[in-house]
Amino acid sequence: MNSLEEEFARIKLQEWYHLYSEDIYRFILMMIGDNEQAKDLTHDTFIKAYNSINFFKGEASDKNWLFYIARNIVVDYMKKRKPILFMVDCFSAIISNDHVPEDIAILGEREEQLYRSLRKLKRSYREVIILRKIKELSIQEAAEILNWSEGKVKITLYRALLALKNQMEKEGFEYETI
């Protein structure tokens, strides 16, 4: 990068960070359940975005591109931390013992329980629920980030929500409409 490109990249980075860092942080936190690690991976996401800025052709939105990078960083992190656990997590549910981050626990008992159940779903189910239902991205946006077809997003989300409901019921949580 020459100095002009570098200056442009820094301005872009600042803008992206200002606009999307909270979204990216929450996405990572929901995926890995660790506040401190989520901060580190958010940092890594923006460093990677800066270093890859020349490859960003504007085909996806800025936000989607950042989510795409963040998702890859999370997957790499999981893979490097525990390759065997990651391998099984890709194919099925892991019964997770991970603690619930304080930020989530303070939202309330129901949110904590929902999060615990979410953590027990396999990774693809967790990802699609977080992107579609929590981040409220469109089907097309979720498909871009996950590198899936829109049809796959729909069917996986359907199955994921069913699995989540069953997991909640299995743990004795009955949903009450307020």
Place this chain on the structure above:
Amino acid sequence: MKQYNDKSEYDEMFKRYESIGFSDKNKVYAKVIKTLDESKKNQKVTNVIKPVFSTVIATIIFLFGGYFLINNIILDDKFNQNYVQGDYTSPVDYQALEQELTDKFGFPFLVPIHETLRIGFVLVHNSVAIDGGITSKPKGAIIAYGLEENLKQDRSGVFYQSLTEMGDILTSTYLEEEDAVVIVSTLDYTGIVFGGEMEIGGESIRYRYVDMGTHQEVNFKVQTNDIDYVFIHKLVDGNTIEDTVTFIEAFLKKVES
């Protein structure tokens, strides 16, 4: 036509997660900028040092490589110096293990026998139903091999506990995650591209390389009539591509017989 609808009773709860704050937003941003500045500084230094460093490294490789070649390969003809040599007997009775796996899966299950590494754990992972529940139907097995010295009896470890929650563990010992050198998996790898092709034991075997950050892995997919076996080899000290090929060749002979 039926309208697509993915509304859920948890939608309101989902939205509340978006109220989680990013308390250290400014601190993390400062760290991002610091990292970029440092990397720029390092890049400048690297540009100056690189040619000198390359020459030094090339000289060291030449000297030590020559020494290693003469001492360890030409004179001693020993290949795997890092492995404990000897007559290995698996901690599990292979036949009994194969029978147990065959009974669980309902078709002949062959356990690859490694000449130098011992089986650290065998995990049978059960299928997950569409509703998220764990069924009793086995989905696949993971067999991890490692050095004898790394086998453990103490089962209080976090890793071991995580494994017990994923399925049935069939061995009497176990390996920590990082100590597993070779893993054979029969999980479903549909959709994962094994782009390369190599001739092993007279058969064409598909393979792929995977960058794990700290090391490289090579995965080979061996297809049999009943099941696909994926051989995952960490390319770390003492475990080379030749070891992988030997292991797979032995397994192919076992399949044939």
